[in-house]
Amino acid sequence: MLLICLGGLKMRRFVSICVLMTILWSLNGCALVKLREDVQFSKDSCLLFGEILSPSPLKKPIVVIAYSNNNGVITIADYTVLSEPGQYELLVQDGNYELFAFEDAKGDFSCNQGELAGYYGKPAKVKTQMGGGVFGLDIILVPQTKPPISSFANMLVEFSGGKRKPSTSAGTIASLNDPAFSAENGLNGFWTPLEFFKRTGCNIFFIEPYDSRKTPILFVHGAAGSPQDWLYFINNLDRSLYQPWIFYYPSGARLDTTSFLLRTKLYDLHRKYQFESLYVVAHSMGGLVSRSAIIEKDNFHSAIKLFVSISTPWGGEARAKTGVDNSPAVIPSWKDVVPDSEFISRMFATKIDPSIHYYLFFGHKGGGSLFRPNNDNTVTLESMLDLRAQADALKVSGLNEDHVSILASPAMMTQFKSILAHTEKNRGKTYVHSKGYVHVEHAFDPPNVKIPSQMALVLAPTGTEEKETQLKINPFLQQQETGAVVPKKYDVSLCALGFKTEPDRITLDIKPGKIAEARFILKPQGMVAGIIAATASADDSYWGFDQELPEQVKIRAIKLTGNGITRTLAPAVTMRDREVLAIFLSSRDYAFKNSFAFFDVPAGEYDLEIAADGCKPFSTKIKAQPGEFVPPSPFRLILQ
Template sequence: MNHFAILLQLIILMALSGCTYLYEAGKQANYSAQLKNEPKLRIQKHLIDTGKFFVYGKIQGDAANSAKPMGVVALSDKFQQNEIVDINNFSRIDSYYGLTLPEETYRLLVVTDLDGNGFFDETEVIGSRDLTLNEKETPGKVLGGFDLEAGAPGTYSVAPFRIEAPATSGLSDSLFYPKGTIRSLDDPIFSPQMATLGMYDPAAFLEVAPMMFYALEEDVGHKIPVIFVHGIDGSPRNFAEIVERLDRRHYRPWFFYYPSGSDLSQLSELFHNIFLSGNVIPLNGIPTVIVAHSMGGLIVRDALNRFSGAKEGALVQRIITIASPLGGHPDARIGEYAPLVLPAWRDMNPDSTFIRHLYRKPLPKNTAYHLFYAYGNSSALKLGENSDGVVPMSSQLTQPAQNEATRQHGFNDSHTGILMNKEAIDRLLSIIAEVKPLYSQQLQEELDKGGFNVDLGESFSPMEKHFIRHYGHFLAALASGKVAPGDPFQEHFVQAFRGEVLPNAPAETAWIKFSSMAPGGDTGKSRNSLSEKEQLPTKR
């Protein structure tokens, strides 16, 4: 292609992109100027063409330290003493943190607002660990399992600093997830503005949404995970109409919410580490469904190349890609000449290493792959070959993807319209429904009933309350003998309830307390006040 043709196509593409592209290109130029005039790693990490590392791990230590706001801070002395390069404000003990950092040496600090003044300072450091990042030691630029130990304050020598501790009181707490993970789809974090920020300034996106894993409800282990992965400039909101019709009794929606302008290999490694490997979420072979739209399909497909099938990982039974550029996007070739080139766009070039190696391994043996493609293009200006208005048909139906697809499903709708297409949603939900609940029908019927929404008082721990409120009917059925135990854990529960063995799990201690509640006890609701259907067996 000659230079004039390239220039003409670039002008057309930038005109179609609107003002946002030009604004973001100008912002990147401003970052470069700032870095030249006053070098700072905090500025450097915002440059789209500068390689960045994603670091995550657990904070371990005394849970009492979580009573106050807590954060993880990355400090560097490269350009100035104690430069604050990144901070994760959604931290707590026995949960995960995440940071985005350029290549350099850092000191990571665990801090907590001990005096309650709304700031973190050097007297409130309760943990510290040195970190060196370079591509030789971490070639994929993803460093997981970098755990931090939180101890007593006052034992760490740190130069003075002062950082505002943002209020997180409005965020949902969870027994199982990092603080802020549980959100509704109308949460501002999923807004179009945030999605666009993630495309053009991944570091700024990750300062607001650092963990990439989100859910709509507290974890309930018997439900099958359905993991939704959006495309470029997308968010979990794209799947709202599908989630609204999902059978939430049997399936739990999870979301991989990521900065979509980032390097696709890095994103695929993160997706694998979080959702598939079992290292972050130990699914232990629980059947799992993945639904990916557009570029999300590339991330998922590459992540499955990394999947070892470890027993603590996911058992991926169904994958559904929707309007995905499975052969790359031809316009990405032209994008190489643009004033602002997103790493993700570079990876979508059909000639890129990422696309050429995308099918380097077959899909897992027992995984059924359904390829949804869209062919409705309502654009007044139609350029190039047939498409859904965004992705060419030749890419959606690239031969390697067709070869491994269990079935292909075509819909006369646009690239995003397919996510609201009734026929497409009906088909997708029927595929999800092929992945059956984990337990027998009799056990599942009791699980479907949920638990008892009663005031349990201070004598019950948070985990014990969780079991009563989410599994109460099931525990009652097990204890009464209405249903037979389905695994060794359930057998031990029955034995503990009967007094044959000592209780050693929160479900057991919770049910023994709950079944022994007397009228006028601290719960405010005795067995006698439950409805006839809720009557509980008495501990023998």
């Protein structure tokens, strides 16, 4: 009997490998080579992330370019197009780059006379590393900025193969009939995610202008999917009540990277539109991406009222493990869909907030055999019905559909419309007039300092452990009104990295329909701060994704020396999130878990040393400049 069982296990593994080989062999030789190249480039690549700011109220298209400059020889590494000032992402290989942005009102890739432009720094070199990302690369557009070369036009046209990239500004209006949204291109995003990202980007698209009277429904496709997967849903929506948004992403990318980009796009949209309700509907692997994003307490979190997952592999997919173990070229997202992967474990470590109504749907029109458990022709029922996912669901519903047909199922649509009606009836809808506002006034001391590119108003509910709200503040406006804010009492602070704010907090009782006032003075201060991560293995290196330190690694000391000062931090064992926030906003040195900060550091260069159990000693040079702080790339420790 034991021999029969062992033989059965071996046969199942053999069949799984055969299935994988069938998939890979269905690709022609050129496609497999492209997959290998894409994966290798992904390991060597780094995500650059920042924001374009402009003192001009006019909204014009903007081109952002990362390029290498070797003694005046310019080589483009990547570029992106924005429809207006806002956040941007670029993807480059390991190296040193300069960043330049300019208005492109004529759409000709040229920085014409009279158009605003700007560099990151003066310009400053951006040193990237394999995998991960570099953040805080903000660029302020100003008049009369001389570009590094007379014209980028020909170089950009050649770089993009004669086709202008779509805008990556969150909320760009697009047509579902656009070839970029085709099933074929969605498949490219699975097999060659880096190439897809550089050509199409990763963005939330609108198919109509934003309308505050309509509730947005965000649709998130699955592996190898595209926005066109949602045509049946969108065509059957009551468009007088709802506006469809679509998150389009390279589904072969690591899910941590994809989830992070989804969060940044939602953050940007919420900052711009202050929407009070958002529904999220996700298919297949899109459910993993969506849940990972909505469990984070970002500024848009309170707006999420509904989450619907359809045919999601909550328990992972055994065939993904077969692919990781045996494929000659591993699609990066396979690593996150392996059963009990780090991604899935972290995702389930936090439950979905009870304020979000969650409905779980699955299809059971598939098959089952000795070698493959019951499934919907793609995902097993066991995975779709993972008990951890069911525990958060208000209702679990099965339909006689397979993995694909469920998205065009009248029965599915009937239930979905019923859920929408129920949610509308019970969500306790609030309106803008029920919110409060804050009139913020700030000044700099001395008044002629360099204006920081980023400022945020932080509102922490007084006397509770509730998550704080962060509202973007325009640093160019000394007085402005912001909101809408849920009425209650808050400890309010103004945060600008590289500055000390006085007072560090004030308490405001924000009332509905009223405007509270807050005044702050900002003084330049030097600052050294960062995140500590692990150096990823060559196989795990990936853009936008930094390897967390293993739990057994204990950081013992973080030491800063130079210019006559020596300071050492020992990370606190336990601290409440609110306590960490209060210490940071009051500009007091701290270290907790894998983050740390030294404040009031004189200008100059310093030695930074990190000692941790199970890791090689780490040291690096780092500069501090009062009034100027850019978050450094994570400090990566080498595990022993």
